[in-house]
Amino acid sequence: MRRKVLIGFVIGALSVLPMALQAGSFAGKDTRSLKEAAGGRFLLGVATSPKVLANPVDSALVKRHFQILTPDNCMKPQAVQPSEGAWNFKAADSFADFARKNGLQVTGHCLVWAKDDRTSAWMMEENGAPVSRETMLKRIETHVTKVAKRYADVATMWDVVNEAVADGGGEQILRDSVYSRTTGMDFLVTAFKAARAADPDALLIYNDYGDHNPAKLAKIVTMLKELKRLGAPVDAFGMQGHFQIGEESIKGMRNTIAAMRELGLKVVVSELDIDVIPRNRWWTDGGKHREELAKINPYPDSLPSELQQRLATQYLALFKVFVENSDIIERVSFWNVHDEESWLNNFPWKRVNHPLFFDRQRQPKPAFDAVHKYLSAPENHVRPPSPTP
Ligand code: G3I
Numbered sequence: 001m002r003r004k005v006l007i008g009f010v011i012g013a014l015s016v017l018p019m020a021l022q023a024g025s026f027a028g029k030d031t032r033s034l035k036e037a038a039g040g041r042f043l044l045g046v047a048t049s050p051k052v053l054a055n056p057v058d059s060a061l062v063k064r065h066f067q068i069l070t071p072d073n074c075m076k077p078q079a080v081q082p083s084e085g086a087w088n089f090k091a092a093d094s095f096a097d098f099a100r101k102n103g104l105q106v107t108g109h110c111l112v113w114a115k116d117d118r119t120s121a122w123m124m125e126e127n128g129a130p131v132s133r134e135t136m137l138k139r140i141e142t143h144v145t146k147v148a149k150r151y152a153d154v155a156t157m158w159d160v161v162n163e164a165v166a167d168g169g170g171e172q173i174l175r176d177s178v179y180s181r182t183t184g185m186d187f188l189v190t191a192f193k194a195a196r197a198a199d200p201d202a203l204l205i206y207n208d209y210g211d212h213n214p215a216k217l218a219k220i221v222t223m224l225k226e227l228k229r230l231g232a233p234v235d236a237f238g239m240q241g242h243f244q245i246g247e248e249s250i251k252g253m254r255n256t257i258a259a260m261r262e263l264g265l266k267v268v269v270s271e272l273d274i275d276v277i278p279r280n281r282w283w284t285d286g287g288k289h290r291e292e293l294a295k296i297n298p299y300p301d302s303l304p305s306e307l308q309q310r311l312a313t314q315y316l317a318l319f320k321v322f323v324e325n326s327d328i329i330e331r332v333s334f335w336n337v338h339d340e341e342s343w344l345n346n347f348p349w350k351r352v353n354h355p356l357f358f359d360r361q362r363q364p365k366p367a368f369d370a371v372h373k374y375l376s377a378p379e380n381h382v383r384p385p386s387p388t389p
Helices: 002-014 016-022 034-038 056-065 090-101 133-150 178-183 186-198 214-229 250-263 305-324 366-376
Strands: 043-048 068-071 105-113 155-162 203-208 236-239 242-244 266-275 329-335
Touching (some): 034 366, 043 105, 068 090, 068 155, 068 329, 090 105, 105 186, 133 155, 133 178, 133 186, 155 186, 178 186, 186 203, 214 250, 236 250, 250 266, 250 305, 266 305, 305 329, 305 366
Parallel strands (some): 043 068, 043 329, 068 105, 105 155, 203 236, 242 266
């Protein structure tokens, strides 16, 4: 893991000089770079698609600010193996090639997505009957091995299993899915072991959302402990970090980091963004607010400056915690490059969202300014002796 990270880091650093020289060609005279400001405390990353990388303005932005790329959709199980043994690596290959050509690393995403609605029908069946435990584990091993080996040269990290833990309170640790129904926790063990065998020096991540809710964090911790006991080689927890404006998330985040510290795991912030049009009510009261919410689109043209400032303040508070804990935080990745690309323009209803550091004109927002300034300040490069939970 370390060797590949180091090589990627050196190549990335060498690429900074010409980029800085070219910077004026696509974003005025602004030569700031987020990854330079982070200065090795953690890797700066972003999730995106081959389509965005094919756009010269967007790809310049990516190369200037980020060291590690996550494919947002094209490496997912349903994309690369739409039916059993019928592999489709076209998009994932082009994504990996972009990283190789530009000296960037990749976080492979994801080898298993433990949700039925993200799983193809073929994976759930066997000769017209529900899939058996043996076949399911074999299929997982085959998929993980094939994909992880193919990108082992460029992937330094893998989201091995995504979103396996049940939401909310209650006794049930694992989400109900074909994976947990047929194998209990064994699908996770098989996936992590196969990933380690296929790409021995990559950081292997269990990735999930909602860990800022104490009940869900407790379940995630229980599962990770059990995986350790069962010999699954989990190296890190992926804290997705899909936040909402005004949300109190710092305490929960500190709790997660402290819990992972205790388990001896690294942390990656894997899918960072802040929704400026809060979405929680979509799921409350049996969905009865949905019709009303679907009409809400308050910032169709641009984000008012008061909101820009709140976004900046909230991002800054998050990055302060990341810096404080940078001894165990390996990476901070945004989920998408600029506001136009964000999944939050479509989920859970269509609206014009503004959750990221770059606006629709690809210009840095006040949130970028605040975090860049904070990361660049020499006094913030000194880590406090012991991060407090
Ligand atoms: O590409 C088609 C387009 O041709 C079609 O017209 C359109 C109609 O709906 O759909 C497009 O595909 C969509 C795709 O995103 C690309 O935009 C899919 O419907 C849509 O389901 C898909 O959503 C992705 C989602 O995962 C499900 O795979 C989001 O982009 C992606 O950001 C999101 O990523 C997840 C992580 O993997 C796991 N953590 C949460 C995160 C956000 O939900």
